[in-house]
Amino acid sequence: MIDHYRQARHDLDNGAFATTEIVVRGVPMRVFVAAPPTLRTLWQLTAAHDGKTYIVYEDERLTYTKVHAQVRSLAHYLQSCGVSRGDRVAVA
Secondary structure, eight states: OHHHHHHHHHHHHTTTTOEEEEEETTEEEEEETTSOSSHHHHHHHGGGGTTSEEEEETTEEEEHHHHHHHHHHHHHHHHHTTOOTTOOOOOO
16 A cells, blocks of 8 residues: 555656745745746636636536636726735735
């Protein structure tokens, strides 16, 4: 059993889920080598899913396309309120 675990761990560590250690604000931490560099980049990658279901809440279903449109709408609204790059915004 342990050999199976070791092989699986090796496959993960040397494939799409490979990790490395970096120092963030003086603290060493493990990160995925192939991870998108920012949350924005990760969000942009989801656009490839177009009409697929993104969120299901009770009887409501939202597609990636619909949620991307809502995010763009919110971004435009925040810009119209004077929010700009570097500002911090809390969304509840």
